[in-house]
Amino acid sequence: MLRLDGVSKTYKVGALARKDLHAVRDVSFELRPGEVVSLIGESGSGKSTIGRMILRLTRATSGTITFDGTDIATLRRGSLKEYYRAAQGVFQDPFSTFNPVFKADRVLTMIRQVYFPGTGDVEWRGRVDDALSAVSLNPDQVLDKYPHQLSGGQLQRLLIARALLLDIRLLVADEVISMLDASTRIDVLNLLADLKERGLAVLFITHDLSLGNYLADRTVILRRGSVVECGATSAVFGDPVHPYTRTLLASVPRLGIRWSDEDLDPGPCRYHAVHPGGGPPLAEVGDDHLVACFAGNDERECV
Amino acid sequence: TGADGPNAGSGGDAGGGYPRAETLFTSGTQWGPPSNWNPIMNWTYATGTVGLVYETLFLYDPLTDEYEPWLAESGDWTSDTTYEVTLREGLTWTDGEPITAEDVVFTVELGQIEQVPYHNLWDYLDSAEAVDERTARFTFADPRYQQWANWVYFNPIVPEHLWADKSDEDVTAGANENPVGSGPYLYETHDQDRQVWVRNEDWWAIEALDLDVAPRYVVDLVNTSNEAALGQLLEGNVDLSNNFLPGIASLVDGGYQLHTYFAEPPYMLSANTTWMIPNTTRAPLNDPAFRRALASSVDTATIVNSVYGRIVSAADPTGLLPIWDEYIDRNVVGQHGFSFDTGEAKRLLNQAGYRDTDGDGLVENKDGSPLELTLATPSGWTDWNEAARVIAEGAEAAGINLVSETPADTVVQDMRESGEFDIILDNQRQMDNTPWRYYEYVFGLPVQEQQTTVNYGRYENQRAWDLVNQLDATRIDDLDGMNGIISQLQRIQLTELPIIPLWYNGLWSQANETVWTNWPSAEEGSPGYLPSMWRGYPQRGAIRMLTELRPAEQQ
Amino acid sequence: MSDDPSATKDAFTASGTGREALFFARRNRKLVGGGVVVLVFLLVALTGPWFTTDDPLAYVGPPGAGPSGEFWFGTTTFGQDVLAQFVHGLRATFFVGTVAALIAGVLGMVVGFTAGYRGGLVDEVLTMITNVVLVLPVLAVLMIIAAYLEVRNIEVQALIIGLFSWPWVARAVRAQTLSLRAREFVDLARLSGAPVRRIVFREIAPNMASYLFMVFILLFGGSVLFAATLDFIGLGPTDGVSLGLMLNHAKQWSAMDLGMWWWFVPPGLGITSVVGALYIMNVGLDEVFNPKLRET
Amino acid sequence: MLHVDDLRVHYRTLRGDVRALDGVSFSVADREIMGLVGESGSGKTTLGKSLIRLDGRMRHVGGTVTLDGTELPIGDDGRMNAFRFNDVSIVPQYAMSAMNPTRRIGTMIRELVTSRGIRFDTVRSELDRRLDLVGLDREVLDRYPIELSGGMKQRMVMVISTLLNPKLLVADEVTSALDVSTQRAVALALAGFRDRDLVHAMIVITHDVSLVYQIADTILVMYAGKLAEKAPTDVIVERPLHPYTRALIAALPEVGVQYAGKRLTGIPGGPPSLRPPPPGCRFRDRCPVAFDRCAEQPPFVEVEPGHSVACWRAS
């Protein structure tokens, strides 16, 4: 359904935009209906940039992103609107996703103005109630309130409800839970899981490995804009190959297991084992399990 | 008042200043830094260049109507077409060279350069020659006695030995630093804000006329504004202010030791006439009847009393200055003169066919089209701006839609020269040796595309112009002859009203008596000279003011 | 002071808490006091001309008379009523301040929003222009322009002042827009298919409302002072009255040397009071909108 | 040895006082790292700040804090100054911006130390040692804060705060803004300070239970301005008694756990308002096991050695 092909993003930074910052380099992956893909990486690795490119909030510098076979870069006004009917996003900070000047339910009204101008009040109210109950929100508690009167979890769910008002098939969830309390967070995660059951594809962006693992069918590990490892979640988490992935996993604080220095040794470069003389960016090391060369992106030689 | 008081720097040269008791501080003439000392550039040279340094053949005193031989010992018409001038004996330039008839001839011949202001001298002058060391003879093709009399007192003689090598540009636009003349003062120094002259101890008049100038230094201060000058005058930092100082009337009796020519209104001598100049090429201003109605609508008394606080006086209908009183034909004025009378103005309008057809209280043109006139005065000329408001109000009261506008003065100047105006104010004729200069201004022909000096209203009356030329060719001592012509001119002027005289501007002059006394005054026993340092006034006798000044008694 | 980054820092916190702001507004002595002064002067400016003569330039009294029962503020050298000139002049002051502030505010906002929201080359160019106008010595430019304008009335004056006062507004608005643009509700609006104009005016601008209001006050004050300066040096309107022109006239007719203090004290006091009260109101507003500055 | 006894700290606001700390009593032993966890708004930061410096709106309403037998004058800003840095110190939540941006770090430290009446030379060598300890180059002292990465700044602040070997160190959310690998380094550095006995006792505030589990000896759980439970780390994780603690632990996903396999559940509802808080047990409304008695505030009592809890069901 959604396909990224060699997508790169270069930001021009510095005085007179003379410096290039390669935020995303040559990233490719695919998202199928009803599938959750989690995109994991440390801060600044380009996760949000990928999400924004998919939502066409930012344009890719090179590569193509296709949705149902259409290159989204070609979308114009009307067709873009249709694209947004099917693909929506929810962001990290629920408080900044709401315009603090206005009531929270304005995000719903905006959808009505653009997508359902002809809908009657009663019918609309019905839709809103449906969407809210899908995210287990009580309409009386959230409608007609200012954002600061609602909790982060409520706001985040309201945003998902907003997406549900449309017939979305793809949801980009960019760190939707990192600002939430441990207890609230799980509710939102469970909600996403339910949506997946309803056939929704979710791109789940996070830096928290345990959360990425909880939900995802497939996992993509990003480092400095490049994919270092990807594949089925069970494969990536069960048999992390790339040293970076291993470091990440070893650093995750887990209840019941204290940090130790084991598991950090990745052994010889598995990419080179497959492609000794170099080859595609990712090498297949198992069933639905790809990995990049162990060397960083900057070094040419793998030692 | 601290270091700034009149006695500051009284330690003499050693103290770094000009000894106060020996220095005369003047202001009111110089409106930009002293920038040239070229007597030919008679509109811009540093104050004192002519008079204190360069001198003229004669002085002319308008108050007594007398010519006083100055560099010249005498000057006479030896025939109808020849004039001979004899210089005093033993005159020298301040560099020691003798002043000779050749210098006089040279100066006159400079007029052949087109850019020299008196170039038109050669329209009627045939030749000039030095007869001997001291005598110069001028032969005229078409003698213009009045103009020539004007020339001999107004234009200074320059030294040939220093000027002969100058290029035409240098003569007409050069700065002439280090001026060498013959007068009572020498160039001392100048600065952005002042011109300083120091006494010439070898001045010829000390011996020849037993005259000497009292102040050792004359410091002429550059003006920034009139109000600043007032402050300086009140503090005694300026001895003579030739600035327009509104409100001075209320200060004369205020214990500031202020002195004016008259002790009561108008305090000042009248120096020139302010006219309202209608553009006679435009309807309805081309209609003498309308101009007359307009003239009657002006409340001159309010201008004199309120705008000027009575330091000016209302003008005679002819506009001739008080010094020219003898030339005014009272009969003509009695018959054709005008005065402020709103009712009369309305009557005249009605009679001439200007009626209020749309009932707004303002008359329309004869053809019924709306009539709207503007009176332009340069912005920042506050007294004129105020006066223009009063004029506009008076006109409105009479039913004339007259609006006062204040464009930048360059704009007004352009309007004036190109004739792109309805009505303006002007006052470009000073008191002078002959009313011919006045009538030349009023009737000057031919009208050119750009009118740069005369007849801005573009009034065309060949007969009047012929009379003016006839007047010019009349001898200056032929009073009856002059009056005969002038009377005819006045009849034309008052029936046609090409200009509308309103008030006499003063010869602005206020002195502080703290340091110097014996200022010119109308009082019995005081010197009656013109109290002004304005350009052109030293030769009108004002230089004699300096010879009459006395240091104040020191306490 | 006008470009004070501190003023922008917490502008966001202003929003959404309208009732709280109102609560603080009413309690804030600076805001209330300043507001009262401004309102009183506004009232005088609006109604005053009915109580004084129609023509403030008419010669209605004795020349140069001090304040008296008949002429509260005395008369000018010509016998014009200073009070009448004052109330008419106040009108001009409010007019110039408002119009110039509106022009500069709108220009600054348009440039600032465009530069901040569009970014890229548009931003570069606009920022460049802004900086160029910003470093021009504005008063010198205004003087030159004013000196050569043939028609000079209050409207023109307000216009040219407005045309040169916008750059710092543009800079501030751009900076705020940049930071607001990065906020996620803007992305959300884009995801909702809202057009650019709507995003700028319905999403970004309301968040800066309190800031823009304060900017307007500063612009108003600045314009009034600018206008007074121009008037004073004789480059003001060529007709009509204004407080600056009164000062100009008082100076030109030597009110100081003639001891006519009543001629030059009221106009200056009027300007200072109005602008000062507005500035103090601004501090009050800042305190209202910005919790950090509130007195505890 | 830190004793906190019935500490009450309120925030003054227009609409009445917020009772952010409503009677908390606990102690921290020497060489103990105590993790302080709880939901957002439960009063963790308030507690940390109370031990160091009350800000303008905070009011010390009651209770005492005793450190090694000396009572801290926490309500008196002036007298408290003598204890700060020397005896009690903090690594603040905002470590990213805690250093003066326009001063070289070394200069700032020198000025800070000097201002406390200590000659810089005397701590200079110690400073270098500490930098080595947390893995920072000594040359960072010549740099400006902006030239350091987040993790470096965090560690730098730790070094500064502990420079005078305080008896008590409060570390507030020191790792929240960092990514996992840096988080680990910083947390371990923190534990290192205790291990080398540079700090006697430490309170580590976080909302991440799994993180404190890695380094803390005991964990104190707060809920809505009150203490819920305190116990040694393993006890809290394995045998929590308070229903809130249990729910909190249960809501933590772990690597390897998938929703399909083990669906975690959150805690329904939200914490009560603290302005003023409702009577009785504050967790009552969200508690699956609440009963009548909960209308009364349960005391915070020790149910076994080192394990205290505030719940009627538990005691």
Add this chain to the structure above:
Amino acid sequence: MGRYFGRKLAIYALTFFVAVTINWLIPRFMPGDPVSRMVARAGMQTPEGVAAMREYYSSLFGFDVPVWQQYLNFWGGLLTGDLGVSLWAFPQPVSSIIVAAVPYTLGLLIPAILLSWWAGNKFGAYAARKKVLDNTVLPIWYVLTATPYMWLAILLAWALGKVAGLFPVGRTFSASLRPEWSWVFVTDLVSHWFLPFLSLFLVAFGGWAIGMRNMVIYELESDYAHYLGALGAPGKLVRRYAFRNAMLPQITGLALQLGVIVGGAVVTEIVFDYRGLGYLVLEAIKSSDFFLLQGIFLFIVIGVLVANFIIDVVYVLVDPRTRAGMGGGA
């Protein structure tokens, strides 16, 4: 860092170019032709005289070549310091008139700008920490900034000069003195300088004090100040840091205010009849001396640009954040 300055320089160069071009356009687009003006002033009576003079002045002012060449000549003259001839003080070169006036203006402006900035900052920082003081002086400062320059100047001149007679009003030094390095003269110069200086100082002072006060309040609320407080650093150190950091925006503020302050000097010089550039501007305007006006405008523009650049450099030197930001690294 080089790139940062490159960019700044580009802006300044562009500003300069724009300003010069505007400047060049002035006499060519505005009403009133300088040539006619000179001719008219001379009162030429004969048509030949008028024609000859026109020709002379046209070539003197360089109006006798095609427009593009006039523009190039203008730049050429500019770069060689030839700003043409003044009409107001004909035939003095504009440059020498400006050179004579500049010391007075700078003597007035530089102390007024720097002292008001320094004192305003000191005082503002001081007031920020004392609630009572703050509440009393803040309104005064606001009133000061709200005061029209000229009114304050008039009041000072009237009260201290005319009524109290403490200081002379008008002129740069007494007319009775010769400019020289003597005690009498210098005292006189200073006593004339004082009131204009004071008026400029006062009006600017309020603005700086307010700015500083606000900045310090924010700085005292910032994280590093809280951290220092938590470590028991004495208030003195915290305030010193707050002051230093608050100073940085004030430096930028100084650059921005320069243009405005130049304007203030114009007015002050008018009120006090002080012969600096401001007085020249007005004279040039009054007498439509385009060339002088062009020259002064250029001078002011260059002055403001140079001052801005210096301030930029200073700013970079004192604020590590800009340096780090500029490097592009960090």
